[in-house]
Amino acid sequence: MKIGIVGYKGRMGKEIKDLFEEKNHEFVWGYDKDGEYFQETPQIIIDFSLPEVFEKTEDYVKKFNVPLIIGTTGLQDEQIEALKALAKDVPVVQSYNFSIGIQLFLKMVDFLKDKIDGWDIEIVETHHRFKKDKPSGTAKMIKESLDKDVPISSLRLGNVAGDHVLYMANLGEVLSISHRALSRRAFAEGVLKSAEFVTNKKNGYFTFTDVI
Numbered sequence: 001m002k003i004g005i006v007g008y009k010g011r012m013g014k015e016i017k018d019l020f021e022e023k024n025h026e027f028v029w030g031y032d033k034d035g036e037y038f039q040e041t042p043q044i045i046i047d048f049s050l051p052e053v054f055e056k057t058e059d060y061v062k063k064f065n066v067p068l069i070i071g072t073t074g075l076q077d078e079q080i081e082a083l084k085a086l087a088k089d090v091p092v093v094q095s096y097n098f099s100i101g102i103q104l105f106l107k108m109v110d111f112l113k114d115k116i117d118g119w120d121i122e123i124v125e126t127h128h129r130f131k132k133d134k135p136s137g138t139a140k141m142i143k144e145s146l147d148k149d150v151p152i153s154s155l156r157l158g159n160v161a162g163d164h165v166l167y168m169a170n171l172g173e174v175l176s177i178s179h180r181a182l183s184r185r186a187f188a189e190g191v192l193k194s195a196e197f198v199t200n201k202k203n204g205y206f207t208f209t210d211v212i
């Protein structure tokens with residue numbers, strides 16, 4: 001397929017471009033800080049940038065009338081609502097984490113969330129020093145799955161691709177679930193799966209949970 005990437009010069013943008021090209025897809029359009037790269041109209045747009053770029057992405061998705069995969073974190077509620085409106089016309093996949101491991105993590109949280117009443121619960125996320133948002137989108141997803149107002153601690157260390165740990169403790173024991181992305185490839189693989197997932201869809205709002 002012919003892909004377009006918003007944030008194509010960034011860490012995730014480059015990883016996604018490399019993976020899709022390895023799989024014989026073609027990068028034909030991009031948007032980044034210094035403007036537009038245009039070779040051809042893309043068949044899909046992938047956005048890994050910043051929330052302030054969202055309106056541009058929305059405009060380009062409407063202009064090209066193509067599916068959108070969006071992994072940008074820190075979106076405002078109104079931007080999520082705008083994505084749902086966009087999804088009436090084109091397929092949209094939104095997730096704050098495109099790794100399979102975090103999907104399994106969320107399933108474990110769903111299994112145990114009713115069984116830990118009265119326990120101390122805390123989330124710790126660690127990311128590279130360049131990450132702009134805090135707490136991570138994934139930590140927010142874990143908290144939302146718990147249905148509880150739990151503290152989140154954020155560490156910004158070196159070049160860590162993405163670690164999330166959920167700690168749960170009562171007076172006699174400590175239970176934890178942890179996930180470590182070894183590189184950004186894990187997220188890019190999920191984006192590729194999502195792009196394949198939307199190819200036969202006319203419209204609709206999906207998360208990565210729907211994809212796997």
Ligand SMILES: NC(=O)C1=CN([C@@H]2O[C@H](COP(=O)(O)OP(=O)(O)OC[C@H]3O[C@@H](n4cnc5c(N)ncnc54)[C@H](O)[C@@H]3O)[C@@H](O)[C@H]2O)C=CC1
Binds near residue numbers: 010048095096
């Ligand atoms: N959902 C997921 O699985 C994952 C999500 N992310 C999220 O993806 C986003 C990007 O992460 P990274 O690639 O590490 O960041 P990055 O900073 O390396 O890349 C962001 C790109 O957006 C561009 N950009 C910034 N302002 C812009 C503007 N005003 N107009 C156009 N382009 C602009 C930058 O120039 C850069 O190329 C973040 O929100 C991050 O949290 C990152 C990894 C996985």
Ligand SMILES: O=C(O)C1=N[C@H](C(=O)O)C[C@H](O)C1
Binds near residue numbers: 097127132138
């Ligand atoms: O910015 C990152 O790098 C990452 N961001 C996502 C988040 O905020 O949860 C996903 C992943 O952990 C990497």
